[in-house]
Amino acid sequence: MERGTEIYRLKLAMAITGVYFAAEVIGGFLTNSLALLSDAGHMFSDIAALAMSLFAFQMARRPATMKRTYGYHRLEILAALINGLSLWLIVGVIFTAAYNRFFDPPEVQSEGMLIVASLGLAVNIAAGVILYGSHHESLNIHGAFLHVLGDALGSLGAIFAGLVMVFTGWYLADPLVSVFIGLLILYSSWNLIRESMSILMQSVPTGIDLEEVRMAIERIQGVQKVHDLHVWAVTSGIFTLSAHAVTDGNEDFHRVLNEIEGMLRDRFRIEHTTIQLETEDRERNEFQPF
Numbered sequence: 080m081e082r083g084t085e086i087y088r089l090k091l092a093m094a095i096t097g098v099y100f101a102a103e104v105i106g107g108f109l110t111n112s113l114a115l116l117s118d119a120g121h122m123f124s125d126i127a128a129l130a131m132s133l134f135a136f137q138m139a140r141r142p143a144t145m146k147r148t149y150g151y152h153r154l155e156i157l158a159a160l161i162n163g164l165s166l167w168l169i170v171g172v173i174f175t176a177a178y179n180r181f182f183d184p185p186e187v188q189s190e191g192m193l194i195v196a197s198l199g200l201a202v203n204i205a206a207g208v209i210l211y212g213s214h215h216e217s218l219n220i221h222g223a224f225l226h227v228l229g230d231a232l233g234s235l236g237a238i239f240a241g242l243v244m245v246f247t248g249w250y251l252a253d254p255l256v257s258v259f260i261g262l263l264i265l266y267s268s269w270n271l272i273r274e275s276m277s278i279l280m281q282s283v284p285t286g287i288d289l290e291e292v293r294m295a296i297e298r299i300q301g302v303q304k305v306h307d308l309h310v311w312a313v314t315s316g317i318f319t320l321s322a323h324a325v326t327d328g329n330e331d332f333h334r335v336l337n338e339i340e341g342m343l344r345d346r347f348r349i350e351h352t353t354i355q356l357e358t359e360d361r362e363r364n365e366f367q368p369f
Contacts, residue, residue, distance in 0.1 A: 085220060086136050092206040092227065093129040099202040100126060106195030110188035112237065112253060116176075122199070122233075124169050125206070128162040128226040132219045139314070152314035153279070155219035160275035162222035166229065166268040170261040177254035177261075184251050189244040196237035203231035218278070218315040222271050229264040236260045281311040284318055287347055295346060296322065299338050301330030303359075310349065321353040328358040 100122045107116035135158035143150040210224045236256040243252035274285070283289050287310055296305045308322040320343060326335060336354060343349040 085217065086133060088209050089129050089133045089136065089220070089223065092209045092223070093126060093133065095202055095206050095209075096122060096125050096129065096227070096230075099199060103195055103199055106191060110191040110195065111185055112187045112192040112195075112241075122230050124165055125223075125226040125230055128165065128223045131158045131161060132223040134158070135219050149313050152317060155217065155314045156275050156278045159218040159222035159271060160279070162226060163268045163272035163275060166226065166264050167272075170264050173257050173261045177257040180254040181251065184254065187241075187244055187250055187253055189241045193238060193241035193245070196234050196241060200231060200234035200238065203227055203234055207231060218271070218274055221315075222275075225267050225271055229260075229267060232263050233260045278312045278314070281309075283310050284312045287318070287349075292320070292343070292347060292349075295342060296324060296339055299324075299335060299342065301326050301335045302339070303327060313351075316348075317351070318347070318349045319351045319353075320349045323355045323357055325359055326356055332356050 100119060103119040103122060104116070106112075107119050132155075135154040138151040138154045141151050206227045207224065210220060210227060236259060240252040240256040244250055277285070289308065289310060292310060293305050293308055296302055296308075303325045305322050305324050308320075310318065310320045312318055324335070324339065326332070335356060339354055340352055343352055
């Protein structure tokens with residue numbers, strides 16, 4: 080998907096979320112609902128997450144320089160990691176506030192809370208639909224999508240708590256639902272943090288088997304074996320490979336190289352490759368590989 084489309088979706092989702100954030104803060108204070116204020120706090124983080132994702136996308140479009148030879152693509156992964164960690168921070172605030180309310184649950188204006196939470200759910204669904212088309216393709220967009228998804232869960236929780244309080248008057252439902260929302264947010268954000276850290280640590284990308292890549296290269300005619308093989312992601316969907324391929328020295332190096340590159344591109348979606356072709360004598364004189 081073109082970056083321009085992703086940027087447009089981020090701007091639209093941020094505009095919708097920003098307008099409703101102000102309304103939810105006012106509604107939370109007027110109804111004295113922790114669930115609503117928790118949801119508003121998470122919605123503010125949505126705005127920050129969307130803004131950060133937008134900034135990262137804009138920066139990633141800048142060309143590489145002599146100092147930053149990979150360009151600014153890693154900013155997208157940093158934005159995703161920060162979004163994931165900020166979700167944990169928000170959960171900590173929610174848990175603290177809920178803990179205090181367990182011992183002294185205040186009266187909540189349940190009817191007003193239901194109205195505001197229902198409107199919030201509609202806004203979050205709209206923002207989620209806007210981002211959904213891109214969240215599988217970009218870890219950056221996925222982080223922003225998780226913020227919006229967590230907010231939608233918060234709105235659902237606030238609606239549930241409001242209904243319980245309207246029909247039973249049991250005000251402990253407000254902090255209990257807040258804790259449940261927090262646990263869901265922790266669960267949904269863990270994969271985002273793990274995947275971001277995996278890319279930053281230059282781990283083999285999810286879905287690529289390093290041994291399978293090695294065997295596929297060694298099946299190319301003229302290649303005897305492969306060593307010092309590395310595969311990593313610069314950012315979501317941009318994979319890089321470096322390797323040393325040993326030949327007997329009698330092969331057409333251009334043919335071998337073209338076949339390896341074509342196979343990696345077609346089979347593993349690895350576009351950027353650095354492959355050193357060498358003979359066994361050259362291999363013995365090399366430094367110890369990583």
